[in-house]
Amino acid sequence: MPRRRKRSRxxxxxxSSVGLVFQIPWLRYSxxxxxxxxxxxxxxxxxxxRDGHRWYRGDHALIAAHARxxxxxxxxxxxxxxxxxxxxxxxxxxxxxxxxxxxxALLQLCLAHPELRAQWLPAVEQAIELMCAEPLREFDxxxxxxxxLTTLESGERGHAHFLGGLNLVLSLHRRVDPQSRFxxxxxxxxxxxxxxxxxxxxxxIESSRGVAYPVDNASVLVSLLLHQRVAGASxxxxxxxxxxxxxxxxxxxxxxxxHHALNPDDGxxxxxxxxxxxxxxxxxxxxxxxxxxxxxxxxxxxRCADAFxxxxxxxxxxxRAGGHRADMxxxxxxxxxVLGLSPSALGFGLGAARRFNDSRHFFQLYxxxxxxxxxIRRADKRAFVAGGALANAVLLAALTAAPESx
Amino acid sequence: xxTRFLRLASAPPRFRFILTVAAIALGLHLAGLYVLALxxxxxxxxxxxxxxxxxxxxxxxxxxxxxxxxxxxxxxxxSLWLRATRPxxxxxx
Numbered sequence: 001m002p003r004r005r006k007r008s009r010x011x012x013x014x015x016s017s018v019g020l021v022f023q024i025p026w027l028r029y030s031x032x033x034x035x036x037x038x039x040x041x042x043x044x045x046x047x048x049x050r051d052g053h054r055w056y057r058g059d060h061a062l063i064a065a066h067a068r069x070x071x072x073x074x075x076x077x078x079x080x081x082x083x084x085x086x087x088x089x090x091x092x093x094x095x096x097x098x099x100x101x102x103x104x105a106l107l108q109l110c111l112a113h114p115e116l117r118a119q120w121l122p123a124v125e126q127a128i129e130l131m132c133a134e135p136l137r138e139f140d141x142x143x144x145x146x147x148x149l150t151t152l153e154s155g156e157r158g159h160a161h162f163l164g165g166l167n168l169v170l171s172l173h174r175r176v177d178p179q180s181r182f183x184x185x186x187x188x189x190x191x192x193x194x195x196x197x198x199x200x201x202x203x204x205i206e207s208s209r210g211v212a213y214p215v216d217n218a219s220v221l222v223s224l225l226l227h228q229r230v231a232g233a234s235x236x237x238x239x240x241x242x243x244x245x246x247x248x249x250x251x252x253x254x255x256x257x258x259h260h261a262l263n264p265d266d267g268x269x270x271x272x273x274x275x276x277x278x279x280x281x282x283x284x285x286x287x288x289x290x291x292x293x294x295x296x297x298x299x300x301x302x303r304c305a306d307a308f309x310x311x312x313x314x315x316x317x318x319x320r321a322g323g324h325r326a327d328m329x330x331x332x333x334x335x336x337x338v339l340g341l342s343p344s345a346l347g348f349g350l351g352a353a354r355r356f357n358d359s360r361h362f363f364q365l366y367x368x369x370x371x372x373x374x375x376i377r378r379a380d381k382r383a384f385v386a387g388g389a390l391a392n393a394v395l396l397a398a399l400t401a402a403p404e405s406x
Numbered sequence: 407x408x409t410r411f412l413r414l415a416s417a418p419p420r421f422r423f424i425l426t427v428a429a430i431a432l433g434l435h436l437a438g439l440y441v442l443a444l445x446x447x448x449x450x451x452x453x454x455x456x457x458x459x460x461x462x463x464x465x466x467x468x469x470x471x472x473x474x475x476x477x478x479x480x481x482x483x484x485s486l487w488l489r490a491t492r493p494x495x496x497x498x499x
Contacts, residue, residue: 028491032484039480047475371475372468376443385442388449 045310045367051375052366055399056359058112065382066396067109070102071123072381073389074130093139094390099127100165101393104287105400107172112402117176124173128182131166143208149185152192157264160205160212163189164219171226172287178230190227193220194238202267203241211270212262214250217242218281225288246281246292255318256299275304275314279348283398286355297352301361304342305349311371312364314345343372347391351398369395424485428478435474438467 054062106120106127130136132149140162141147148159170186180186196205197220204212205220221242224235250259250269257273258281278300285293303318316337336343346365353362373395374385383392442448448464 023491023493028488031491032487035487036480036484039483040476043479044475371471374439374442374448374471376439378443383443385439386448388446 041309044371048311048367048370049363051370052363055366056354056362058400058402060113062382063109063396063400064116065377065380066392066399067106067120069381069383070105070389070393070396071120073392074099074102074123074127089139089142092136096131096136096139096162096165098390098393099131099136100169101390101397103127103131103169104172105393105397107169107176108397108402109400110176111172112400121177124169124176125182128166128169128173131169132185137162152188155192155196157196157200158206158209160216160220161207163193164205164216164223167193167223168219168226168284168287171223171230174230175226183231186227187231187233190224190231190233190235194224194235197238197242200264202262202264203245204262204264204267206264210264212264213260213277214246214258214262215277215280215284218246218284221246222284222288229288243289243292246285246296251299252318255303257303257318258296272317274342275300275316275318275345276342276348278304279314279342279345279352283348283351283355283401286352286401293352294356297349297356297358300345300349301353301358304345305361305365307364310364311368312346312361312366313341313368314349314365315340316342316345343387347394347398350395351401354398354401355403357403366399421485421489424482428482431470431474431478435470438470442467 051062103124106124110117110120110124134147137148140159144158146155148155148162167186167189170180170182170189174180174183174186193205197203204214204217206212207216221239224239227233228235228239246258249267250262251257252259252269252273255273257275258278259269260272260274260277261270262268263270278296282293282296282300285296300314304315305312306315307313317340346368350362350365350369353359353365369384372386373391376383376385384395387395447460448467
């Protein structure tokens with residue numbers, strides 16, 4: 001029995017002479033190839049940037065939905081206790097970083113939207129209490145053999161990661177709430193950090209014994225700059241030289257990227273300069289300083305960032321012509337790098353691009369963040385599935401980084 | 407038999423087949439996304455010491471996501487185009 005031919009609806013529009021033209025094989029397949037390439041280029045580019053436009057113009061609904069996820073990450077955690085359920089060192093450091101970035105993001109939102117302070121400030125204060133809780137300080141206490149908060153006045157060195165991160169949040173909190181109940185602690189930490197900076201041999205505070213990270217010193221610097229503004233104190237002898245080091249001494253002479261780690265005994269870099277360190281320092285510094293932060297951001301973008309069909313990425317290392325990747329030995333505290341690309345530099349670069357109004361770079365990086373970060377909406381919340389609570393906190397801070405410095 | 411297999415393999419896929427593949431890929435992608443969100447499967451997949459199972463899971467899922475975002479829309483559009491401009495004597499599915 002002869003097979004019955006069905007009439008295609010799609011052919012009806014091409015029944016004319018125009019339709020006959022498109023039935024010429026080479027033209028038909030050329031258009032098909034054109035469609036294939038142009039749609040492969042346009043559709044993912046458009047789809048993955050849709051939310052980017054909303055973030056860029058500060059869509060309240062989107063920000064509130066993501067902030068609810070970050071707030072839930074703080075309020076669902078009870079303060080860690082000394083009992084058997086205390087987190088191990090790696091976990092306590094991860095939780096410390098998560099609370100730190102959650103608080104930074106929410107405080108930034110409180111400054112941008114003062115009418116929503118009552119909604120977000122209690123979660124920030126809970127995050128600060130959790131950061132100060134003794135079991136969560138364990139990772140830093142174990143590193144130094146002494147507690148950072150009880151040795152503020154007597155200690156001579158170290159604790160840059162813990163004290164810098166905590167003090168940045170405290171200074172920002174004081175900016176939002178001038179009557180902050182954490183002001184005395186903010187003062188004590190600020191003066192202790194300034195004293196340690198001034199008395200250190202090479203003008204840096206160590207994060208752990210034998211290693212100083214410029215990014216942790218960036219937190220220290222920003223916290224002191226903000227403390228000067230909110231408390232009227234003067235840390236000029238500490239912040240001036242430290243800022244100068246971010247301009248030149250701690251940058252790679254060839255690429256201009258920031259060194260990842262430094263030896264506090266001789267002030268020399270450990271390993272090579274990295275995009276993740278530069279992007280993170282640029283974003284952190286942008287909270288209180290513009291010139292060096294912008295320079296670091298532009299250097300990272302120009303040296304390490306690129307894009308493929310509109311999807312931006314940041315290479316962790318700058319390989320100059322004739323250079324070799326094998327020269328770049330990873331340091332013990334290696335950042336996650338995927339096929340030579342840095343998710344960390346992408347996240348912080350997104351924040352710096354937003355801060356400095358670089359919309360082209362922002363959208364390029366956002367497309368990749370959307371594709372790889374897996375945003376999802378559940379009930380009244382919105383979150384990125386990949387990376388967990390820390391990634392959500394960092395991305396909220398990055399995506400809501402207003403061009404005006406906090 | 408070999409000739410028949412080659413003829414079948416080289417024939418352009420039917421539009422219904424493409425739609426079925428698209429629906430399955432989209433469904434798998436959405437289901438995977440919600441399962442990963444509920445279980446936190448990708449929370450720490452970039453941290454050092456992540457198990458090979460999690461890495462394989464992440465690779466498969468991102469492969470599917472790339473297929474859904476990059477390949478699928480253009481594949482559907484090209485199939486529609488080829489179907490719409492098919493010569494009158496061609497086989498219709």
